[in-house]
Amino acid sequence: MTKPETILKAEDIHKSFGRLEVLKGISLEARNHDVISILGSSGSGKSTFLRCLNFLEIPTSGKVTVHGEEILVKNGKPQNVRHIEDIRSRLGMLFQQFNLWTHRTALENVMEGPVQVKREPKADARDRAEALLKRVGLEDRMHMYPSQLSGGQQQRVAIARALAMEPDAILFDEPTSALDPELVGEVLKVMQSLAAEGRTMIVVTHEMGFAREVSSEVVFLHEGRIAEQGPPDEMFTHPKTEVFERFISKVK
Amino acid sequence: MFEIFSYGDAGWGDEILRGLAITVQLAIVTLPVGLLIGFLAAFASLSEFRPLRALGFGYTTVMRGLPEILTLFVVYNGVGLLLNLTLRWWKPDAPPTDFSPFVAGVIALGMVFGAFAGEVLRGAFQSLDKGQVEAGRAIGMTDRQIFLRIQLPQLWRFALPGLGNLWINMLKDTALVSVIALDDLMRMTKVAVGVTKQPFTFYLLACLIYWAMCVLSEVVLARMEHRANRGIRRA
Numbered sequence: 001m002t003k004p005e006t007i008l009k010a011e012d013i014h015k016s017f018g019r020l021e022v023l024k025g026i027s028l029e030a031r032n033h034d035v036i037s038i039l040g041s042s043g044s045g046k047s048t049f050l051r052c053l054n055f056l057e058i059p060t061s062g063k064v065t066v067h068g069e070e071i072l073v074k075n076g077k078p079q080n081v082r083h084i085e086d087i088r089s090r091l092g093m094l095f096q097q098f099n100l101w102t103h104r105t106a107l108e109n110v111m112e113g114p115v116q117v118k119r120e121p122k123a124d125a126r127d128r129a130e131a132l133l134k135r136v137g138l139e140d141r142m143h144m145y146p147s148q149l150s151g152g153q154q155q156r157v158a159i160a161r162a163l164a165m166e167p168d169a170i171l172f173d174e175p176t177s178a179l180d181p182e183l184v185g186e187v188l189k190v191m192q193s194l195a196a197e198g199r200t201m202i203v204v205t206h207e208m209g210f211a212r213e214v215s216s217e218v219v220f221l222h223e224g225r226i227a228e229q230g231p232p233d234e235m236f237t238h239p240k241t242e243v244f245e246r247f248i249s250k251v252k
Numbered sequence: 253m254f255e256i257f258s259y260g261d262a263g264w265g266d267e268i269l270r271g272l273a274i275t276v277q278l279a280i281v282t283l284p285v286g287l288l289i290g291f292l293a294a295f296a297s298l299s300e301f302r303p304l305r306a307l308g309f310g311y312t313t314v315m316r317g318l319p320e321i322l323t324l325f326v327v328y329n330g331v332g333l334l335l336n337l338t339l340r341w342w343k344p345d346a347p348p349t350d351f352s353p354f355v356a357g358v359i360a361l362g363m364v365f366g367a368f369a370g371e372v373l374r375g376a377f378q379s380l381d382k383g384q385v386e387a388g389r390a391i392g393m394t395d396r397q398i399f400l401r402i403q404l405p406q407l408w409r410f411a412l413p414g415l416g417n418l419w420i421n422m423l424k425d426t427a428l429v430s431v432i433a434l435d436d437l438m439r440m441t442k443v444a445v446g447v448t449k450q451p452f453t454f455y456l457l458a459c460l461i462y463w464a465m466c467v468l469s470e471v472v473l474a475r476m477e478h479r480a481n482r483g484i485r486r487a
Contacts, residue, residue: 054390056386056389056390085392085393085394086392088389088390088391088392089391089392090392091390092390093387093390093391095383095386095387095390097383099381099383099384099386099387100387101384101387101388101402102381102384102406102483102484103405103406103482103483104483105483112391112401113391113392113393116393116397116401117391117392117393117397145482145483145484146483147483147484148483161391162391165391165392
């Protein structure tokens, strides 16, 4: 058997906001088909770390490698800025607030990336966008604007929008935190199906059920460092650190 | 009694219409100039580069602080003077040229429109949801694509009401160019009044024409706002 290929690699990521050091050297490697859940209490730096992976937040220092493209950051300056857009187009991203473009319909939202960034012909992009929206169960909502959709539907459009770019990996930044409780399930179900088809995913979440049952690896951040890391079963049944033990007892 | 409005030598209809045409041309040519200056002022005042920011704010304060008619005089006389000085330096024996009052009007009105539009556009940029831009970044769009495909289309929703006001103001301010001898609607009206000694008739006519242009503008603006708000739930 061949060793699974590395999709995304982050090495020694540091990030400071002014004097406050939020990330104190985090390294993470995602291989093909990995589903990594990142847990941590608020202020642990988990969202900041995720946003450093596609340079929505520029790390203070560290190295990120995606698809062989390597970006080294020193003193808050990426050493080869030109590759940032490449890296971003290879990583899908889901936001807590969905961030669908409000002036475009669901279908137009999904087509935008392929047409504008990948320069695909419009007709092809439309066919694929329709198929993707069908896949997330929204074939009858394609021509609606985001404001006409529920939060759960918006997040599913956002998933289709990310998939349309055929990303190497997808980053999820608390994708269900802004949803009404009864809408969380429909989004988690889609995420679960993505995991089942072998997508590489990195998920910052508060959904312990998802972390435990769907992910292949759990990373627990505490005060800007990885406090504990491992397969979910082992971590949840035998927490090694006191902070993680306290964390799971609180969220349960 | 409608003879004085007729077309041709006997009436003033053709003169007034020609004046109206000049007024409309002036306003329509000024608009893109003013918008361009407005965008430049907005970019400057939002810049992270401090001298540029100072320049943007400085321009806005100065232009807002001057009466429009003074700006017009400064542009007409000042730029005219400058033009002739440069001409003489370049070609000492050239005869002095006149600076077109139309161009002076476009520049002066455009500068005023631009200063106010800069503030409207700056406010609109700051009202945009940051998440919209982040979604564009995350998918790999360039700054240029993000500006053209995301920010600009969403900008109008916040900027149109303010820009609409400025347009109507500017439409009426075109009357100021009559003092630098541009044959616009206002000046032709005054000429007609001077000759016919019927001030009430012609001033009322001018009032109606200016008002009609404003109403027409309001209708068009309402449609544009409706379109800019597509996809936005109305409260």
